[in-house]
Amino acid sequence: MELHQFFLYLAIILIAARLFSEVAGRHGIPPVIGELLAGLLVGPSLLGWLSPDATMKLLAEIGIILLLFEVGMDTNLFRLARSGMKPIVVALAGFVLPFVLGYAASRWGFGLDNLVALFIGGTLTATSIGITVRVLDDLGRRRTDEAQIVIGAAVLDDILGVLALAFLYQFAVQHENSLASTGAVALYIVLFMLLAPLVAKVAGNIIDHYDRRAITPGLLVTMALSLILLFSWLAHAVGAPLIMGGFAAGIALSQHFRFNLLHRLRLSALDPWFAPSPQLAHLLEEQMRPLIHTFAPLFFVMVGISLNLNAVDWSSPRVWQLGGTLIAVALLGKLAAGFCIREPRFRQVAIGLAMVPRGEVGLIFAQLGLNQGILNAESYAALLIVIALTTAVPPFLLKGLYRRAAPSG
Numbered sequence: 001m002e003l004h005q006f007f008l009y010l011a012i013i014l015i016a017a018r019l020f021s022e023v024a025g026r027h028g029i030p031p032v033i034g035e036l037l038a039g040l041l042v043g044p045s046l047l048g049w050l051s052p053d054a055t056m057k058l059l060a061e062i063g064i065i066l067l068l069f070e071v072g073m074d075t076n077l078f079r080l081a082r083s084g085m086k087p088i089v090v091a092l093a094g095f096v097l098p099f100v101l102g103y104a105a106s107r108w109g110f111g112l113d114n115l116v117a118l119f120i121g122g123t124l125t126a127t128s129i130g131i132t133v134r135v136l137d138d139l140g141r142r143r144t145d146e147a148q149i150v151i152g153a154a155v156l157d158d159i160l161g162v163l164a165l166a167f168l169y170q171f172a173v174q175h176e177n178s179l180a181s182t183g184a185v186a187l188y189i190v191l192f193m194l195l196a197p198l199v200a201k202v203a204g205n206i207i208d209h210y211d212r213r214a215i216t217p218g219l220l221v222t223m224a225l226s227l228i229l230l231f232s233w234l235a236h237a238v239g240a241p242l243i244m245g246g247f248a249a250g251i252a253l254s255q256h257f258r259f260n261l262l263h264r265l266r267l268s269a270l271d272p273w274f275a276p277s278p279q280l281a282h283l284l285e286e287q288m289r290p291l292i293h294t295f296a297p298l299f300f301v302m303v304g305i306s307l308n309l310n311a312v313d314w315s316s317p318r319v320w321q322l323g324g325t326l327i328a329v330a331l332l333g334k335l336a337a338g339f340c341i342r343e344p345r346f347r348q349v350a351i352g353l354a355m356v357p358r359g360e361v362g363l364i365f366a367q368l369g370l371n372q373g374i375l376n377a378e379s380y381a382a383l384l385i386v387i388a389l390t391t392a393v394p395p396f397l398l399k400g401l402y403r404r405a406a407p408s409g
């Protein structure tokens with residue numbers, strides 16, 4: 001792509017994102033839906049001005065990483081810990097149920113090959129944490145108890161999705177699978193999520209120390225952004241999703257992060273390196289917000305651009321039969337996950353609905369299956385319908401739910 005074309009396309013995306021999110025917000029629609037619609041409008045589905053481009057995808061990836069950094073800064077680990085096993089149960093149920101139901105419906109309901117059914121089941125396990133968080137944010141519910149459970153579950157679901165994708169990719173390409181290699185990736189991811197926040201906390205306090213003594217402005221935001229990108233690179237290096245790096249850095253640099261184990265080990269002299277800095281957290285939120293508000297919409301617009309609805313054979317009865325069945329499975333599997341924990345009925349429904357959006361995670365599965373020749377045009381089209389509807393409908397359902405019966409907190 002020529003440089004001048006890139007500037008034009010970037011301007012179109014930014015303007016469309018802002019315009020559509022503003023119009024959506026003014027009409028009581030979650031703004032994220034406006035940004036997804038902007039992508040559908042300027043992308044291959046309608047006007048065809050833009051197509052999924054590698055450079056734009058990179059910028060969109062930066063946007064979702066920054067958004068997850070903000071989510072990490074808002075996540076109170078101790079409040080999350082008080083949820084106990086609930087996020088884990090929701091994540092496991094939200095992974096296993098759609099996979100089993102999707103596989104069974106594809107394999108025995110429509111007679112599809114075993115590998116095709118596995119890929120379809122894998123696609124239905126996805127939860128787009130970026131879209132889920134943005135919807136909760138649009139509805140002003142990101143700091144509620146159910147949101148904490150959903151965020152924890154969505155993070156775990158993302159990790160499970162990566163492991164499933166690695167497993168299926170190996171099976172599809174090499175026609176064999178190594179549980180040892182998949183287990184090693186899982187171990188690396190767990191170690192990263194345990195150690196990364198500790199390292200980021202020390203790095204953050206060093207950045208804070210030098211920022212207060214810096215002569216030139218901008219050191220804090222520059223070094224914080226560098227830290228986020230570095231941790232995203234490390235996350236990818238160990239096999240974790242890139243966004244986990246931003247999430248881990250956000251958790252570490254938030255004012256909620258404490259390392260009480262130091263006191264238990266009588267190492268409180270190390271407290272200055274690990275103690276939370278409310279001033280640092282406040283400055284970071286203030287200085288990073290313009291970056292997040294600029295880059296995050298790129299991600300949601302790119303999800304819309306990547307959904308090429310022209311690839312769907314709308315006249316095929318089988319596409320609609322398969323798509324309709326998978327939509328029911330996709331909704332039921334994730335919604336049921338919310339009922340696997342003991343919570344008031346309202347929260348169970350809210351948690352289940354918040355886990356439904358597939359977004360870019362589902363697209364990655366479907367695109368990989370198509371590129372490897374596993375999914376034919378019919379199966380891919382049915383999955384596109386599922387991904388589009390499970391991404392677009394839940395925000396409206398959640399909005400209606402909270403409008404009717406939302407309790408405070």
